[in-house]
Amino acid sequence: MTPQPICTAQLPLSKRLKAGTSRAHDSVDALVMSVRPFASLECYGYFLRLQHDFHGALNALYDDIELNRLLPGLSELPRFDAVCADLADLQLQIPPAPQAVAPRSTYAALGWLYCSEGSNLGAAFLFKDTQQIGLTAENGARHLAPHPDGRALHWRQFVALLDGLELSEAQREEAVSGAVAAFDFYRAALRDIFPAT
């Protein structure tokens, strides 16, 4: 039997975002691991600067009124302050806040937020790695620590909000483009920050 192509138009938005970014995710995942960010506190310092660039650039989206209307509770989720606290824990200088990203539309911004919130899932593995270099949820690895309700529940709640939105096909496409742009941003920031990549 000939396999049927996947019709992404029928997928819930979260699945559509996942399908549209799985290649981007895997390349970013491999790139992060290749720079061995948890090999030493010095390497972790570079990783924190990368996280500072990413979460700092997205920070204003979490306070956006229209995005909070679409995703109630969004303003409670940003991790930028926790990244800054992690830098301070390690007595590293906190760089100036990066320029805010300006997604093309509210729907593209949803894709950026999907990328940022989803990164909490992979953070479970990264959080374990930080323990090898002596860091904890109270010292240096605050921004990778699980949400008080647990990562899985927190993610399911976010996914339910995304999947409950009534979007046109064009708006769903914009969300996927936004998520791809967010992964591209992360990859470019990593190459800027880590030496010899």
Ligand code: HEM
């Ligand atoms: C070494 C680095 C990384 C590893 C090992 C990793 C690993 C993972 C894993 C295992 C999952 C699936 C977890 C699950 O389904 O329970 C996941 C999901 C995800 N990660 Fe990563 N990740 C990494 C970096 C990143 C980065 C840097 C970003 C964003 C900038 C990111 C964004 C996402 C997103 C959006 C999802 C949700 C996928 C979905 O829709 O289910 N990840 N990651």
